[in-house]
Amino acid sequence: MSGRTRSLTVKYNMLPKARVLGIALVVAAVAAGCAKKPAATRPAPRRINTDSLVREQARLDSIARADAARSAAASAAAAAAAAGPATAAPVTSTERITMATTIYFDLDESSLGDESRAALEAKAPILLRHPGMRIRITGHADARGSDEYNLALGLRRAAEAKRYLAALGIDESRMEIVTMGEEKPAVQGNTEEAYALNRRAEFEIIS
């Protein structure tokens, strides 16, 4: 487990470099653009969209927070183990709400977006704080496409969420995954909005 944590840390520590490089590239590209077209109407640097950088920073921050939470929980667990049989702290309603947060996916995708990762990172410390808590992750798909393929896709989405939580230090045996395919839509209707809300993974505390 510590090996996995370390490699993860190493991986994420590398990311800021990539970010710097990315900015450099963008600036370079803009400079090149200006060189080619000196008559550009507005100074291009103002157009740099920093959303992704901000998001990336937020993600890294949340990972740092999760790391901190994890190590705190680990030391607390170690202390509790040293002190004697653990007394399980009751799960607060705030924690329940955080645990129940649904994550969403892009069309035909099982990869996690930034928001989904952030939601999972918020769940991880709670799972670490309550070692007895077990959860069920249910993957869903929207109504389009093969009903049968959508069952497999739903399972892949749930599995992806489980993998990410496991990477954050949650024991795999505490998480079970199932799929409902397109059989249990959260929202009825054949609109893009309804489809987007139905491509999801739901979380449930089972014990």
Next chain:
Amino acid sequence: MMHRFLTAAIVAGVAAAAVSSTACGQDTTQVRPGVRLGLSYPRGTTPKVVVMPVDSTPGDSVRTIIQRDLDYSDRVTPLVLDDATLAGMAPLPGKDYNYSLFANLGVAAIIQAKKTATGYSVALYDVGAGRRLEGRDFRIAPIPASRDAILVDSITAATTMREKALRDSLYRTLKTRADIMRRPRIARDTRPRRFVVRDSLRRDSAAVAYMKRGVTRWEDDRRDSVTASVTSTATRLARQDSANRTASADAQRMGVHHISDEVERWITGKTGIAATRIAYSQGGVIRIVDSDGANDRALTRGGLAMSPAWHPSGEKLIYSKFIAAGGGTQLEEAELATGRTRTIGGGGLNITPVYSHDGQYVVYASGSESGTDLMMVNVQDPTVVQRLTFGRGSDNGSPTLSPDGRQIAFFSSRSRYPQIYTMDADGTNVQLLTPFTPGVRSYRAAPDWSPDGRAVAYEQQNGDFQVWMINIRDKEARKLTSEGENEGPSWAPDGRHLSLSSTRGGSKQIWVLDTESGRFRQLTRYAGARLSAWSSMITNP
């Protein structure tokens, strides 16, 4: 086209060789001595036929069923004439048909069915040749008459007898008590006679009143319970009787479909597909409907079941069923006749089962955290599971076997979006069947291998979902649908018709498509019908 024609053509005889081969629906080069003469009709047309009235009963359902079956075959055109016209065209007793009357209407053949003691005697008359071409007796068990009235009568009679005995016994008991009541209280009554008589009369009327009261109370008590008992027994027996009659009516319908299929073989050389059923999923329930849309009934109750597939015998179905409360899905097998079910294998994700052609194995998709892969399980010993695909985290499902059982087509998302692949039945030699451009989003799923082995039908997304078919040999793909969204094709045993789910009529329903003429007909009437599976020929209705 020519290939089909050769097999479809009724083997020609010597006389047919005289007819111009271009104008005649048969290949005269295939003449063999001693074989029967086929029906002659223009090449590339659907011959017009007339089904004569079967008997004088109103409604004439046998004739209606045959006409409809021939119409749905898309190979024959039944000419529906009114009864008065047909009565005028019927042959006189002991005489042959006046064939020229039929020839003037462009009719190629006359179908005549007569009721016999054991079923129907059916004959086909060739209008062009002016003679009887084929004929055969078909055994069809009659539907037993309703026994409701008889049952109620006999139950009532039995109950009346029992009640009479009970009533007699009660009467004797009451009588004994009443006789005691009549006895004088004082042994030697010395009072004036008028008092003695008055008291005696009083005791007597009290005894009579006691008996009346006892009988009335008993009758009041019994009446309701006796009526309830008669009603419940009669209801139970009537339900049983009705179920028997329904089963027998279903079998009779299937028997008539067999007649249609045989008549079609006499006319075109190819057996029809009327004696088949289509299973589908609707509202979580597996339903079964006859090929003509009749007799639509639920096989499963409650829960959420999907993806039915037929056992080669047509007597069993296998499907996947959700286990309550996040328990995954498991495979379940159900017998049509008894409704008895059996679970095959354990929990987890187990979907899209199909039987092998011998019915001994089931190929299905099993999902886990490391993707969904195809498995093969022995039906008799479900602990023996063989893994067929190694998708490395991708989704592989909806298997369909080639008619020789040597290959399996399935969908796989191993190249990111689902595409149709084929492989050998042991899982080796995986090949892409549907070409796609890498990097361009395309989506193909729900394959079904045609019974003649030539093509695979599937659904493809180009904006909306439509049904396509691709030839195995030259990989030439053809789009079959365009109106509404069309998904989940399943081949009929003739390799020509497809059942599929379509929104062309508004709600999602199962429709039947003739891939040669493009004709559509709606099969189901419950909204949300999907995932249809066409049975093989039903031999034992």
